[in-house]
Amino acid sequence: MWSLPFHPVTDTNQVLWWCREIFAAQTEALPIMRSLCVEPFQNISVVDTGARRAFTHCSSWKTNHKHEAVLSFPLSSPFRKSLCICLSSSANLPVMMEEKKQTFDANEADLLVKELNESFRTRKTKSYEWRVSQLKSIEKMVVEREKDISEALYKDLSKPEYEAFVSEIAMVKSSCEEALKELKQWMKPEKAKTSMATYPSSAEIVSEPLGAVLVISTWNYPFSLSVKPVIGAITAGNAVALKPSEIAPATSSLLSKLFEEYLDRSAVRVVEGGVLETTALLEQKWDKIFYTGSPRVGRIVMTAAAKHLTPVVLELGGKCPAVIDSDVDLQVTVRRIIAGKWQLNNGQACISVDYIITTKEFAPKLIDALRKGIEEFFGTDLMESKDISRIVSSNHFSRLESLMDNYKVFNKIVVGGQRNQKNLKIAPTIFLDVPGDSQLMQEEIFGPLLPIITVENVEDSIDLINSKPKPLTAYLFTNNEKLKNNFVQSVSSGGMVINDTVLHVTVSxxxxxxxxxSGMGSYHGKFSFDAFSHKKAVLYRSFSGDASVRYPPYTPEKQKLIRAVMNGGIFDIILALMGWSRD
Structure with a gap:
């Protein structure tokens, strides 16, 4: 029995779509359908034969295995009804049956890795020319297909065109431009100092590609957070497979088509799908895995990687705090808080402001300014604003709704609170002084809800932040230099911005x-190149200068000399060569 969240529908096509999606997730062929039985719920009734005909048109299978499955969907209604689909083997169906589409399984994943490794072993991905050609192709792809990219982002998230360009398209173009400009320098070996013990010698650090790498991206910035790590993998000379998020299906499908059209398929591939496909990929031996998403799934990725001793980069999240002192320019501060919260996918971003800490005395002024700022940016009817992204899915909407309606916080709302389940819209919502043990303060919000926590003194915010897991980013607004220094030195976070939000991601x-x-490893700019490179230490020596002191027999004279050499003192070396010592 499989159970999934299900909302009331008025159209049997939606019912059938759910059925198709669930059956498509199974790894083994299901039996052909004998009958489809739908129990009526609310005011809906379904004719058996018509539903069967519609369903078999969407999803039909051939099999010799006897099997019966029941799918139960709990309804969001006062009456708990159910949709039951009964499957059994039959040879007497009056409809034409087709083969189920083959699932991407472990065998397919194994073949993919082999093909990528074969391509890598030809050494073509290591060449400067190949890397440049792929980067130029990505740049061309972004320019030529900008409209398609924006449309896909709107389908997945209702992302405003302005946001799509600034936070997704322009970011990818900028990464390509920098890589093309700097790649030759990045690829050059770095000179390293040598010691007296290896004299005469020279040394360098050579950046070499790792091999076949896997990038698993996320849904909130489904274009940029997919393509930017791929750019890093390509600049370092790797073969790469990208697994985009199934929660942003329009962008995932587009990425698959665009990569096929613009990039070298022998070394750069896209695998679409969900949990089953990701699991199949994680079972393989990769040379590196780059994952962006939640800490929960990050642990799964790291566990799978450990089996093969595969290194990982985990770009996770956390509760990013913003501390606001009372001496700030309030208007500028509010605009930047709004930009770092609701202009970021309506709060669906790992670096968005998760909660604010300020003093009890300053909180009323701040709340009033935030209310006015939200109205200025998005209008008085927040549900109709075209400049706010929708919530990505009904599951995430329900999660956020649960946070809002929790008995510990529902009466703490001071701004917003409006919601529209049909359109998956939640207005910018501010809470004041919610309990520390509430879900709102215990888990990453990843949405438009913003708690404000008050303290007696702004300095108390540091202990409050440090009592929680280390965040991906921490923000501070103040003109107090002492507080700035104390904050930077005392708060541990992935990144930090003083007197602004989120702009650190634009500094390559x-x-x-x-x-x-909140994760491990880093990228952007040359850090992306380094993330997908092995730093190989190389020492060069000639056949001259082969001192007998390093070889047996170990005489007292040799011991004096080797001590002098290892201690690095030129005077001691001269004394040792003359048979003398300081003693």
């Missing part, structure tokens, strides 16, 4: 990544 000379619960 800064590494972007987490620490502790």
């Amino acid at each position: 000379s800064l590494p972007f990544g987490g620490v502790g619960e």
